[in-house]
Amino acid sequence: MHGTKENLDLILLNVGYSELNANWNWKKIYSPFARIYYIKDGIAKTNIANQTYILEPNHLYLTPPFTEHDDECDSYFSLFYIHFYENLINKESVFDKFDFPIGIKATPLDLLLTERLLKINPDRHLRHFDPQLYDNPPTFSQYVADNNKMPLHSVVETQGILSxxxxxxxxxxxxxxxxxxxxxxxxxxxxHENIDKNISISDLSDAACISEDHFIRIFKNVMNQTPVRYINLKKIEKAQLLLLTTERAIRDIAFDLSIDNISYFNRVFKQYMNMTPSKYRKKYSK
Structure with a gap:
C-alpha cells in the first residue's frame, strides 16, 4: 500500500489460546468486531462469501468486521485468537477503504508478537466460544473495564502489537x-466520515462536483446499489456496533445517526438484519 497514511486506533477485546477437537463449528457468524487468528496446529476452515479458506499452521488469518462467515473443524485444531475493533469518530474505517487478504504466511516475529500480546493481557480469553455469548453489551462492558484498568505502558504496547x-x-x-x-x-x-449526519444526495453530488441525476446514475453503475441504500447500510452497521458496545437506548442510537423517526429506523434496520434493533440486542445479550 503506497501513498496513504493510516493512524489506526485499535482496541483489544480478547486474546487467548485454544486447543479444540472438532468443536469449533459455528454458522453465520456476523460481528461488528474484527478477528485475527494465528494457527498453531491442525487444520480448520472458514467460509466467506461462498469461498472456503483452509486455515493452516504458521499462518495469520483476518476476518474483517461485518463479514458473515462459517467456521468448521472436524479434528484437533489449536490457535491463538485476537478480537478487536477500530475506535472511530467521524473517520473512514480502514475496512471501508481496503480489501484485505484473508490469510498470509506468518513469520517467527508474528508468533512472538501474538504470544507477547497474550502475556500482557492474561485475563482477556473468551469465557464462551459461542459468538452469541461473547458479542454482547454486558461482556463488552467488562472489556472496557479491563482496558481502563491497564497501565499506560501496557495499553501502548497492546495497541502497538495490534498495529x-x-x-x-x-x-x-x-x-x-x-x-x-x-x-x-x-x-x-x-x-464514511459523516455517517452520524443526515446525508443528502445534494451533499454527495456537491462532493463529487456533478449534478444530482448524473451522480445517482454513476453511483448505481459503480456500486450496484443506490446512494440511499449504501448510506442506510453504513448507518445500520454503526447501529450494530452501538447496540453491542453500549447500553444506550435504541431511540438515542437512532438520534446519534441523525434518524429522528424511530419507526423508520426500526424498519430500515429490519430490512438489513431481518430483525428489529431490540431483537438484535436481545439475541446477542443471552
Whole structure:
C-alpha cells in the first residue's frame, strides 16, 4: 500500500489460546468486531462469501468486521485468537477503504508478537466460544473495564502489537475504490466520515462536483446499489456496533445517526438484519 497514511486506533477485546477437537463449528457468524487468528496446529476452515479458506499452521488469518462467515473443524485444531475493533469518530474505517487478504504466511516475529500480546493481557480469553455469548453489551462492558484498568505502558504496547499484526495485512491490501470513478470515491469518503449526519444526495453530488441525476446514475453503475441504500447500510452497521458496545437506548442510537423517526429506523434496520434493533440486542445479550 503506497501513498496513504493510516493512524489506526485499535482496541483489544480478547486474546487467548485454544486447543479444540472438532468443536469449533459455528454458522453465520456476523460481528461488528474484527478477528485475527494465528494457527498453531491442525487444520480448520472458514467460509466467506461462498469461498472456503483452509486455515493452516504458521499462518495469520483476518476476518474483517461485518463479514458473515462459517467456521468448521472436524479434528484437533489449536490457535491463538485476537478480537478487536477500530475506535472511530467521524473517520473512514480502514475496512471501508481496503480489501484485505484473508490469510498470509506468518513469520517467527508474528508468533512472538501474538504470544507477547497474550502475556500482557492474561485475563482477556473468551469465557464462551459461542459468538452469541461473547458479542454482547454486558461482556463488552467488562472489556472496557479491563482496558481502563491497564497501565499506560501496557495499553501502548497492546495497541502497538495490534498495529504491527495489522501492518502485515495492510502490506497486501487493495484499495477498494482503485478501479472506481474518482467522483464516487469522494462521495464514499464523505459518507464514511459523516455517517452520524443526515446525508443528502445534494451533499454527495456537491462532493463529487456533478449534478444530482448524473451522480445517482454513476453511483448505481459503480456500486450496484443506490446512494440511499449504501448510506442506510453504513448507518445500520454503526447501529450494530452501538447496540453491542453500549447500553444506550435504541431511540438515542437512532438520534446519534441523525434518524429522528424511530419507526423508520426500526424498519430500515429490519430490512438489513431481518430483525428489529431490540431483537438484535436481545439475541446477542443471552
Amino acid at each position: 504491527q499484526l495489522m501492518s502485515r495485512f495492510l502490506e497486501l491490501v487493495r484499495i477498494k475504490t482503485y478501479d472506481k470513478d474518482s467522483r464516487i470515491n469522494k462521495s464514499l469518503k464523505y459518507i
